Structures are given as C-alpha cells and as structure tokens.
Amino acid sequence: MSSAKRAPHEKMQFQLTLRRRGISDQAVLRAMEEVPRENFVEEGFREDAYLDVPLPIACGQTISQPFVVAYMTEQLQLRNVHRVLEIGTGSGYQAAVLSRLVREVVTLERFRSLAKRAQARLTRLGYGNVEVLVGDGFSVPDEAGHFDRIMVTAAMESIPDDLVRLLEPEGVLIAPVGPQTGSQTLVRLRKTPDGVERTDLIGVRFVPALAGIAREM
Template identity: 70%
Template sequence: MPIVQEPPEKMTFQLSLRRRGISDQAVLRAMEAIPRDVFVEPADRAYAWRDSALGIACGQTISQPFVVAYMTEQLQLQKHHRVLEIGTGSGYQAAILSRLCGHVLSIERYRTLADSARARLEKLGCNNVEVLLGDGFDIPAGAGNFDRIMVTAAMELVPEALTQRLEPGGILIAPVGPHQGTQTLIRLTRTEAGLERKALVDVRFVPALPGIAREL
C-alpha cells in the first residue's frame, strides 16, 4: 500500500499559527484536533492546510486558519460558556468553538450550508453544537442570552438586538465595515458601564445579509 504524503502545509500548520502570534494553548490544540480538510470543497482538499480562505457552496468562504484562531483566541473562552455564532458556513469555526466551550448555537441563512455543516459536525462528534437555519439579524426569542457571540460575516453596524444578547462580562467579536472592501475586527465587551469597544485587525469577510436565503 502506498504511503500517503501529508501536505507540507499541514506539517507546519501549528508553527505558522504560533509565528503569527497565536499563543493560547487550548486554541492551538483545538486547531490541531479539527481536520480542516473535512470542511472544504473536495477539489480544495490539497489546499486545506494553507493559511488562506477558500470558497465553499452558496458563494461563501471558509476563513483562513489564522483568522479562525485569532477570533477564537479573542473570545477568551471557558468551558462553561454558551456561544452564539452568526454564519455557520462550512461548520469549521463551530467545530473549533465546540472544543473550547459548553454549547454553541450556530445560525446559517443557507439551508444547503446548514445541512452539510450539521452532518460534518455530527460525524466529528461535535455534539455540543446546534446548527439552526435562520436569520442572524433576528435571533429567536427563546434562544436566550450568551456569554460569547462571534459573527463570521461582515456587518456594516453591529445591531443593538445582538449586543443585548450578551451576558454581563460577555464578549462579541465581529468584522465591521463596508460589505465591499476591508472591515475591522471589533471586540465588544459588556461591562457595568456599558459596551467597551476595541478595534483589533483589518479583515475581509463576505457580507452578513438579513433573512433566510430563498434558494440554496
């Protein structure tokens, strides 16, 4: 039987993240444990371990590993946390989160993406992730509040309806800025005095759109 040679990028995956400043050991372990190649399109599996975004179904993308690790690290997750993710996409970010917190509710507007992500997550045993077909701008009232919120698509403004879902001391991470062009990753922390805002790094994400997609 021939020996399957792993891509060089996979062998240097963790080193690349460390070199770019990711230092949280729990985040690094989660990134190592979740196979990114499961979450990309079959034609892109040879490129799965490169530090670059890749296209997926419905015109969406799977973020580059550094951005996934960086956003996750900025959430300062603890095992008891309940996390809301807006934009399931392939399910890769939700899988990383599942290793670091108690429960993840991930909302996706495209049925195709929601169904395929749900299947991948179940296959990997990410049993603390719930994938919901829905509108990320209109969270179901019964969903309650969250310790952490991560938005994985560009918002021109973070709606108050979303920040109101943060528990005291809660953290929200979102790319904020124009849909076409560069956004800034923003971290909002709910304090006793209100929302504390910090700009982090410039990023590029696909737009966050309201409603459930009529097709796909």
C-alpha cells in the same frame, strides 16, 4: 502524495504558521490541531486545506483562513463553561473549533443547504455540543436565550443592538465591521456594568452578512 502521508507535515507547518503570526493560547492551538480542516472544505480544495488562506464553499461563501479563525477564537477568551453563539455557520469549521473549547455552541446559517450539510458533517465527526439552526443573524429568535460569547463571521456595517442584548454580563462579542465590499475592522465588544466597551483589532475581509433567510434554487 496521499492526504494521509501529507497530513503530519502540513499540520506541523500549519501550527508553526499560527504561532509565528502571534497565536499563543495553547488551548486554541490544540483545538486548531484537533479539527480536521480537510473535512470542511470542498473536495476540489482539499490539497489546500492547511494553507493559511480562505477557500470557497457552496452558496458563494468562504471558509475563513486559519489565522483569522484562530485569532477570533483567541480574542473571545473562552472558557469551558461558556455558551457561544456563532452567526454564519458556513461549512461548520469555526463552530467545530469553538466546540473544543466551550460547553455549547449554537450556530446560525441563512442558507438552508449549508446548514443541513454543516449539521451532518459536525454530527458525523462527533461534535455533539454544536447545534446548527437556519436563521437570520440580524434577528436571533428569543428562544435561543443569552450567550457568554458571540462571534459573527460575516461583515456587518454596524453591530445590531439586538445582538448585543443577547450577551450575558461581562460577555464578549467579536465581529467584522465595515462596508460589505472591501475590507473591514475586526471589533470586540465587552458588556460591562458601565456599558459596552469597544476595541478595534485588525483589518479583515469577510463576505457580507445579509438579513433574512436565503432563497435557494
């Protein structure tokens, strides 16, 4: 069956799965519906684009399963005035979802080839409020400024203080924290006048966040 004929049924099931798993923010559900996930997966996996599973992409990375994308997005409690930093661009899918909900998205990717492909894809699909930068998520350049929200889409053994400092007052950061192999805990930090509040959310499994710009052959 062609992708065009499959899409309506698949997208309906896609939305039902997210709702059944507890995603209730209507703006997040609408953003998940609007972003064409099939355009962000590798060609050989497009038949599986709307399954609730992670899928492999280039450079040994993955595109997260839709529930995790929606859950992390919902937990950020986004508003359309927000400026958001994403660490780990990958295919650009998460950045595209964020872009439907906020004013601006800056996303960092340590693999130059992934960053180049993601920027081209996002531009082609009309996500004009996303800027893709090649960079180190452990050392975000000062010129990037500060952010209302930060999302990390790779596993960190601990969240660097330098990343937390980039948050505006009342800003929120969400990241998978734990060992680079095995499972991690999704952690949400909120910067308050009294300090940083931490909330542990759900168990997840992400590829590791590595320091530096990747050397690619």
